[in-house]
Amino acid sequence: GNSVTQMEGPVTLSEEAFLTINCTYTATGYPSLFWYVQYPGEGLQLLLKATKADDKGSNKGFEATYRKETTSFHLEKGSVQVSDSAVYFCALTLFYNQGGKLIFGQGTELSVKP
Amino acid sequence: NAGVTQTPKFQVLKTGQSMTLQCAQDMNHEYMSWYRQDPGMGLRLIHYSVGAGITDQGEVPNGYNVSRSTTEDFPLRLLSAAPSQTSVYFCASSKGPGDTEAFFGQGTRLTVV
Numbered sequence: 001g002n003s004v005t006q007m008e009g010p011v012t013l014s015e016e017a018f019l020t021i022n023c024t025y026t027a028t029g030y031p032s033l034f035w036y037v038q039y040p041g042e043g044l045q046l047l048l049k050a051t052k053a054d055d056k057g058s059n060k061g062f063e064a065t066y067r068k069e070t071t072s073f074h075l076e077k078g079s080v081q082v083s084d085s086a087v088y089f090c091a092l093t094l095f096y097n098q099g100g101k102l103i104f105g106q107g108t109e110l111s112v113k114p
Numbered sequence: 115n116a117g118v119t120q121t122p123k124f125q126v127l128k129t130g131q132s133m134t135l136q137c138a139q140d141m142n143h144e145y146m147s148w149y150r151q152d153p154g155m156g157l158r159l160i161h162y163s164v165g166a167g168i169t170d171q172g173e174v175p176n177g178y179n180v181s182r183s184t185t186e187d188f189p190l191r192l193l194s195a196a197p198s199q200t201s202v203y204f205c206a207s208s209k210g211p212g213d214t215e216a217f218f219g220q221g222t223r224l225t226v227v
Contacts, residue, residue: 004156032214043118043204043218044157051214089156093214100145100164100208100216101172104156 002027006090006105013080013112021075021108023064023090031092033057033066033073034102038087047075047088080112116140120205120219127195127226135190135222137205143217144210146188150174150201151221157204163188195226 007022025031032051036044048057053068062077073090090105121136139146144165149157149172159172161180169180177199179191188207192199202223206216 034214036218041220043220044206044216045218046215049214100147100206101159101162102147102149102157102206102216104149104158106154106156 002031002092002094002103004090004092004103004105006088006108008106008108009087010109010111013110015082015112015114016079017112019075019077019080019084019110021088021090021110023073023075023105025071025073025090025092027071027092027094027103029094031094033064034091034093035062035064035073035075036089036091036104038089038107040086044089080110082112082114085110085112118205118207118217118219120203120222122222123220125222125224127192127224129195129197129226131195132191132193133195135192135203135205135224137188137190137219138186139188139205139207139217140186141207141209141217142185143207144185145208146182147172147206147216148178148180148188148190149204149206151204152201160190160203192224195224197226200224200226 034049035047037047048059050057050066056065147162148160163169163182205219208216
């Protein structure tokens with residue numbers, strides 16, 4: 001079946017540290033891949049996306065590259081800030097969106113300390 | 115811009131009670147979905163709709179009903195609440211075929227006692 005697996009949290013980092021959150025997927029066909037972020041008490045917001053192999057999504061200093069050969073979409077940021085503290089979800093949607101259905105990973109909670 | 119609006123934000127129900135979670139979007143999106151968020155499990159799809167009058171089941175549909183009489187609204191009904199339905203519920207919408215960005219409401223935290 002189709003699924004997303006991401007690294008367990010919580011992750012605690014100091015400000016300006018390098019961040020990597022691992023995400024791997026299993027999917028039939030050609031999925032589009034996403035990272036969503038959920039700040040405390042809020043809904044999910046799209047952080048970045050990639051729709052085909054080797055695409056790099058980027059936003060707010062975060063990056064992720066769609067790696068078909070390793071079925072991965074790891075999230076990275078060179079220097080995290082306290083304001084990046086949130087829960088991060090990796091997700092996929094299958095070919096042509098299929099009704100907007102998203103398949104999510106478990107979520108990784110990030111806490112950044114000053 | 116309102117986007118996706120969910121009501122209520124918090125709700126406590128007794129086992130066996132019924133209620134409707136409301137979801138409305140003002141972006142003229144074709145697609146709407148309901149997810150539940152549980153610790154360690156991410157978000158799981160309950161039901162979704164590809165347009166007015168068309169709904170289908172997601173991964174965890176049991177105990178929930180939906181209907182979509184208008185483009186804007188997509189209510190989720192719990193007919194007989196159970197403690198296992200204690201969760202945070204999110205409604206989402208997206209434009210339509212081929213457009214991949216989903217917009218989420220702020221969620222409804224439901225507790226069933």
